Amino acid sequence: MPQAMANAVPAHALLEGTPITVAGKIVQPMVRLQRWQALGDAGGAAFVRLSPHSVRIQAGDSTYAVPIVDPTQASLRKFFYLGTAISGVCLLLMLLAVGLTRRW
């Protein structure tokens, strides 16, 4: 396993899917790949996460992208940032209070 861990490969990439033709438009999905793997002879582990990134649309001469935003992930991220910010501020206030008490 140590050998496998030494060969650990994190990878992040933007994959282009096979274009499909829908209603006269060429639709090409784009996927965000996050991969971590550590494979060896004695053991190994791998983790792959695929999430949608956008869809590239080609209609006639114009090409544009439709972004894919996950509202659930966005909300959870906001909650996380809010929680971290509040705990940070509270920690600072506590340190300040303790420091002032000691100084007194």
Place this chain on the structure above:
Amino acid sequence: MDTQATQNTEAIQKLLQALGATAVFGAPITQNGTTVIPVAHVTVGFGYGGGYGRGGEIGATAPDAANNSGEGGGSGGGAGGRSTPCGFIRITGDDVRYEPIADETRIPLAGIAMVAWIVFWIMATIRVIAKGVAKTQQMKWKLAQAEVDHAQHSGEKTK
């Protein structure tokens, strides 16, 4: 053993490479002039391991040596995957838009957890500040008491 492990690794490498856009975007479905392409988040993880031992007990006597020749082995593995639908792409005429599906379970749960987290930190901060204020008041009171005692002592001495 080494050949088998290499074969396992190759199979896993192939599996990892096979995961692509087709795992995330489903096949388009067209009905009444509207085409819908389902979209999902895909997560796959796995691990495996194996071990082998050999060798008998050190200092085994000749008759026992055959029984204590030592042997070993063992291997295991596990895998799991999850595909969560997150929305769909709707194509109607010239209009192409992504329609997300909000998770109605995770957001309220996260909200409740967040409220509990905020209450915990605010209460902890109030407790620390209150303790500090109480300690300061106590020290002020002690100082004032000491000053009064000192004044009384000095007054008695002058009398």
